[in-house]
Amino acid sequence: MAKAPCQEHPQKVLGWAAVDKSGTLSPFHFSRRENGDDDVTVKIQYCGVCHSDLHLAKNDWGFTNYPVVPGHEIVGAVTKVGSNVNKFKVGDRVGVGVIVDSCRSCECCQQDLENYCPQVIFTYNSHSKDGSKTYGGYSDFIVVDQRFVLRFPEGLPSDAGAPLLCAGITVYSPMKYYGMTEPGKHLGVAGLGGLGHIAVKLGKAFGLKVTVISSSPRKEAEAIQRLGADSFLVTSDLVKMKAAFGTMDYIIDTVSAVHPLAPLISLLKLNGKLVTVGLPDKPLELPIFPLVLGRKLVGGSDVGGMKETQEMLDFCAMHNIAADIELIRMEEINTAMERLAKSDVKYRFVIDVGNSLPSRY
């Protein structure tokens, strides 16, 4: 008979889980493995609330395995290290992102692209190599192989830095891969939420001109005055959209709802690239003529490998880039999820786990 979650492993853990597709989260007792030779145990201080957490809590993508403990933007302190661990010591400030393991031997893993490994194990809603479920950062501690733990650089705040572990790498990786780093070029950022606002900050740090493309006119003042965007386009303003046609070298599309691609493709110059990092639950409509007539492309990208995630954290520390957050207590998570569903957050909720979730530590 399958063991109950709190009996699977030797260490007891308290977290918050969704148990059905209502997505409502509530306290949940489960367990984690003992700290192995290659493992690091992290007492969790903060965990970002990613839109993927909401999608998975509600089974929007159809593959949620309940009960699910979300959370993959985890920052905390090391409390234990295994005998083979050389990168970290007790007391270090570390992060855990979207991935907690991979096959380690395929071509992707060998190229530091663990995120594309066909056997990647996600921080939650996945299965470990021993077959047991993985549970995420809405919990008091986590045990992770050192390869999948990130050093949090000096100068990067733990709370505002937590969202970089998913939102940050999700936009940083394609910006590097698709060459969106040439100073003076023009980047469009579609969607101004958790991912979008970090893309604006990174774009400015790369020396790009940045235009935010959004369906919410109310976001304009802040986008320009606080985030540093150079301009703002409201998608329903057809006149302004048309005036901007053929002006952008690239666009990062962070929108996770189904939305039309045609207007975004029109904004691109010749050879322009539209990179989508949102995951709508239905296919998008792709008009082919504009791709052919302008030699444009639409590409995808999914988080990033461990090496690149560390590089991203170091880059952000150096350029003083962190997320704009609203700190919440664990018990406020359901209200936060409702507000997230309406994009009512500037721009990421972060759970103050350390101060609001009772812990064995």
Next chain:
Amino acid sequence: MAKSPEQEHPVKAFGWAARDSSGHLSPFKFSRRATGEKDVTFKVLYCGICHSDLHSIKNEWGGAMYPLVPGHEIVGVVTEVGPKVTKFKVGDKVGVGCLVGSCHSCESCANDLENYCPKTIFTYNSKCHDGTMTYGGYSDIMVADEHFVVAIPDSLPLDGVAPLLCAGITVYSPLKHYGLDKPGLHLGVVGLGGLGHMAVKFAKAMGLKVTIISTSPSKKQEAVERLGADSFLVSHDQEQMQSAMGTMDGIIDTVSAVHPLLPLLALVKNDGKLVMVGAPDKPLELPAFPLLMGRKVVGGSLIGGLKETQEMINFASKHNITSDIEVVQMDYVNTAMERLAKADVRYRFVIDIGNSLKSAA
């Protein structure tokens, strides 16, 4: 009062034109300009029948201006050159493809990408700078600015080289631009028609492994034995398609009918590229998950600039590449169009203009 096509210009010309969207072609008297100082005038010997000719005469893309003389795979022998022409002389074998003019001042033109100039003048169904219509190669003579004329090496038979001027460059350009031109890479080619068979020949000459993806099992034997494809997948054969998943570095998709992208995205490896050169007139469904999970890309491409077209002809000459053609007489053209609509040709019709286009008395 607007001049009639016969009176617009000083030099009498004769061709076959469509008068309306039935697409039926019939003899048509018109005129061409006198050889200007930078012009090359040539006697047309052969003209390929491109599927675009069929789309255009039937007004399938809208914008047809009747009477319409199609044909943009035109080859012949120079009869006159203007005083400022430096690249050609009387007697030279030359060709004209899809373009006869561009602005010469935009960024695209400056980068030898006249095909992407916003003011391109197409070989037919376009307006010249003087406001007159352009008429294509289903005609006895052509006059074009030398910039838009390519030299045909003696080593290549004129009839077999004609289709390279559109079909050839349409696949050659994206093979280079998307990096699918390196020995050892694995290329998929969707659709085995005028474009598809050229893609196979070029890719094999570049040292790639080539797999054809087709709806017609009947094309397999010839594809493998005569064209030199390494393998052949029938697209509705689930087992075959599944066994080839994640094996291709890129795919050139030549199919212009609406068709699913998902199975093609599944065939490419991580970081793989699906390049559209056929242009379905309705949007296609783009599933986000496969695009993101493999960092894959869907891109487009449109013919090529003049410099690259000449480079492609020279490459073809070096590797002895010509199109597989069925030579037809001018008065067979309507039957050829009917057969083309049913993909009943291996793999391009070429009209023997020189021997079968008789000037009406």
